[in-house]
Amino acid sequence: MSAYQKEYQWAQNEPESFWKAQAENIDWFEAPKTILKTDENGIERWFPDGVLNTSWLALDYHCEQGRGDKKALIYDSPVTETKRTYTYYEMRDQVAKIAGMLAAQGVTKGDRVVIYMPMIPEAAMAMFACARLGAIHSVVFGGFAPNELAVRIEDAEPKVIMTASCGVEVNKVIPYKPMVDKAIMDSRWKPESVFVLQRPECEAELGQERDIDWQQAYDNALPHACVPVLATDPLYILYTSGTTGKPKGVVRDNGGHAVAMKYSMHTIYNMPQDGVFWAASDVGWVVGHSYIVYAPLIHGCTTILYEGKPVRTPDPGAFWRVCEEYSVDVLFSAPTAFRAIKKEDPEGEFLKKYDLSKLKTIFMAGERLDPPTLEWVQSKANKPVIDHWWQTETGWAISGNPVGVELMPVKAGSSTKPIPGYQVEILNELGESVGPNQQGFVALKRPLPPSCLPTVWRNHDRFESGYLSQFPGYYVSGDGGYLDEDGYLFIMGRIDDVINVAGHRLSTGEMEEIVGGHPAIAECAVVGIHDDLKGQLPLGFVVLKDGVKVDALELEGELVGKVRQEIGAVACFKHALVVERLPKTRSGKILRRTIRQIADGEQYTVPSTIDDPSSLDEIQKVLNS
Ligand code: COA
Ligand code: AMP
Numbered sequence: 001m002s003a004y005q006k007e008y009q010w011a012q013n014e015p016e017s018f019w020k021a022q023a024e025n026i027d028w029f030e031a032p033k034t035i036l037k038t039d040e041n042g043i044e045r046w047f048p049d050g051v052l053n054t055s056w057l058a059l060d061y062h063c064e065q066g067r068g069d070k071k072a073l074i075y076d077s078p079v080t081e082t083k084r085t086y087t088y089y090e091m092r093d094q095v096a097k098i099a100g101m102l103a104a105q106g107v108t109k110g111d112r113v114v115i116y117m118p119m120i121p122e123a124a125m126a127m128f129a130c131a132r133l134g135a136i137h138s139v140v141f142g143g144f145a146p147n148e149l150a151v152r153i154e155d156a157e158p159k160v161i162m163t164a165s166c167g168v169e170v171n172k173v174i175p176y177k178p179m180v181d182k183a184i185m186d187s188r189w190k191p192e193s194v195f196v197l198q199r200p201e202c203e204a205e206l207g208q209e210r211d212i213d214w215q216q217a218y219d220n221a222l223p224h225a226c227v228p229v230l231a232t233d234p235l236y237i238l239y240t241s242g243t244t245g246k247p248k249g250v251v252r253d254n255g256g257h258a259v260a261m262k263y264s265m266h267t268i269y270n271m272p273q274d275g276v277f278w279a280a281s282d283v284g285w286v287v288g289h290s291y292i293v294y295a296p297l298i299h300g301c302t303t304i305l306y307e308g309k310p311v312r313t314p315d316p317g318a319f320w321r322v323c324e325e326y327s328v329d330v331l332f333s334a335p336t337a338f339r340a341i342k343k344e345d346p347e348g349e350f351l352k353k354y355d356l357s358k359l360k361t362i363f364m365a366g367e368r369l370d371p372p373t374l375e376w377v378q379s380k381a382n383k384p385v386i387d388h389w390w391q392t393e394t395g396w397a398i399s400g401n402p403v404g405v406e407l408m409p410v411k412a413g414s415s416t417k418p419i420p421g422y423q424v425e426i427l428n429e430l431g432e433s434v435g436p437n438q439q440g441f442v443a444l445k446r447p448l449p450p451s452c453l454p455t456v457w458r459n460h461d462r463f464e465s466g467y468l469s470q471f472p473g474y475y476v477s478g479d480g481g482y483l484d485e486d487g488y489l490f491i492m493g494r495i496d497d498v499i500n501v502a503g504h505r506l507s508t509g510e511m512e513e514i515v516g517g518h519p520a521i522a523e524c525a526v527v528g529i530h531d532d533l534k535g536q537l538p539l540g541f542v543v544l545k546d547g548v549k550v551d552a553l554e555l556e557g558e559l560v561g562k563v564r565q566e567i568g569a570v571a572c573f574k575h576a577l578v579v580e581r582l583p584k585t586r587s588g589k590i591l592r593r594t595i596r597q598i599a600d601g602e603q604y605t606v607p608s609t610i611d612d613p614s615s616l617d618e619i620q621k622v623l624n625s
Pocket of ligand 1 (some may be wrong): 141142144167169174280281309311333334336337340365366501502503504533534569571572
């Protein structure tokens with residue numbers, strides 16, 4: 001039996017013994033006596049009587065173990081030309097003071113804190129400061145517009161918001177404070193205080209009574225100790241796109257998360273404790289939560305927080321420069337980042353300028369790793385390139401190639417095999433397991449391993465209806481795919497209204513709500529079409545209300561502006577085409593899949609349930625024109 005099979009079977013056959021052993025690798029205040037228990041909602045929960053603090057595990061514990069002088073976090077910001085390093089001692093002490101700053105505003109265990117910050121060290125410190133108090137953070141990606149922030153504020157009901165005066169993108173500065181003010185104005189829930197960290201690129205006006213200057217508060221703050229919490233107490237809420245306009249608040253608990261993070265660092269990434277881990281993502285996404293902030297520090301590594309892009313900061317050698325400069329062991333990013341590099345440096349000339357001898361493995365996630373990108377990175381970097389599949393809901397990889405246990409042969413297009421702890425099955429419409437190479441719903445048999453969401457924030461019904469009720473005993477991932485004859489998993493894409501744009505998860509349903517809200521529009525469909533760089537891009541098809549006369553280009557401009565204003569630039573909604581009618585089934589369901597196939601130039605079969613087949617020609621005609 002291979003090392004992978006041995007590990008996998010242990011987790012599958014004796015999950016409690018397996019996870020008990022993994023739990024012994026973290027420093028609990030009170031080790032759990034119960035490993036798995038069903039809660040009042042009927043959901044399996046890990047380590048329910050364990051007591052710990054995540055900030056302790058990631059910072060104080062290492063200081064106690066004599067690793068305080070070691071580098072914990074390296075901040076590298078080509079957009080502001082800044083580089084800074086923090087030791088574990090420095091991180092612990094600054095986090096303790098930021099926790100004190102929050103406590104002075106009355107933040108205690110269980111309170112929510114929204115963090116809307118760019119990629120600066122204080123964003124990670126703010127997260128740890130919340131964890132230190134047992135408060136629940138909810139980080140909102142800086143690329144989201146005020147409306148998205150408002151929706152999250154309303155749902156999470158934070159006591160405090162933490163922000164910075166601005167974000168810095170390539171060649172542009174984005175003021176954050178006016179967006180925070182607008183979001184609070186639009187939200188029914190009003191936080192009591194807003195901490196604003198002033199950045200020199202654009203200082204904010206602190207005109208509201210609730211505004212507090214971060215630096216001043218920090219200077220006056222007293223360090224706060226770690227508050228013990230139960231393993232099942234929430235560490236954070238992270239909102240993610242669902243099929244409707246309202247994002248889902250994925251809840252992550254403290255204990256299961258810490259155990260899974262620790263386990264993943266050696267099993268999946270094969271990271272030595274003295275290594276350097278770089279997740280080139282953003283703290284606003286789950287990858288950033290897990291692998292910029294929590295896992296590398298829980299494991300005792302050095303993490304890199306990079307405020308820049310793979311290209312244009314200043315050139316497509318940026319990733320390789322960082323890898324050489326900090327002796328990165330593992331690089332983790334989204335395929336789209338490498339496609340951007342490949343586009344600007346197809347021969348890998350920039351890569352050749354750097355010494356990558358320390359770099360062991362490159363990991364990718366966020367979207368399917370397309371075979372041409374896999375082959376390009378493999379051949380240019382000459383390192384193992386590992387695709388692994390995961391979701392905000394799980395917080396860590398569901399399938400991958402666990403290098404720390406056994407590096408299995410890579411198959412292009414596959415995210416290899418289920419990670420120990422996950423039981424992946426492919427189900428048909430009836431909920432029956434299908435055979436090898438047959439596509440179906442990718443589902444996870446319960447219990448889900450530690451770190452996976454136990455509920456949707458204050459909406460348990462949505463958790464049940466969105467994930468659990470379709471196939472009793474299973475969690476439905478929302479992805480379609482198949483397992484091949486060797487047990488390799490191939491994820492073929494979402495089977496709902498979620499798309500992935502440059503590794504960012506977005507809801508076409510939400511875009512339809514916004515587009516459909518325009519006074520000239522009777523109905524619309526937004527589909528995700530293939531894009532060579534970003535994987536997918538949204539494309540809108542709109543039907544005008546009877547009698548409405550508008551200039552199509554002008555209307556497109558208005559719709560593009562509306563989506564940009566309400567979701568944010570990150571949605572990359574750039575086109576909306578006017579059609580006479582949308583292809584529908586006889587019962588009135590819009591045939592989005594067929595529309596997408598036509599737009600992508602794929603072969604398609606005309607659905608037997610179609611109401612009017614000529615509506616498909618209409619789509620083709622508009623695309624051609
Ligand atoms: N704050 C404010 N605005 C932001 C932002 C942020 N944090 N992140 C992105 N935006 C804006 C950009 O400025 C851009 O605005 P524009 O339309 O006015 O130019 C828009 O959102 C789209 O940004 P992006 O998707 O980043 O596109 P890009 O063309 O600037 O860069 C890539 C393309 C591929 C280089 C970039 O998407 C990338 O690096 N992707 C990596 C993906 C990733 O990290 N995914 C996380 C999951 S692992
Ligand atoms: P997010 O919750 O933002 O991490 O997005 C999760 C979704 O991204 C998944 O449901 C998939 O659709 C897609 N995804 C993430 N990683 C991969 C991967 N390695 N291969 C294919 N799809 C992926």
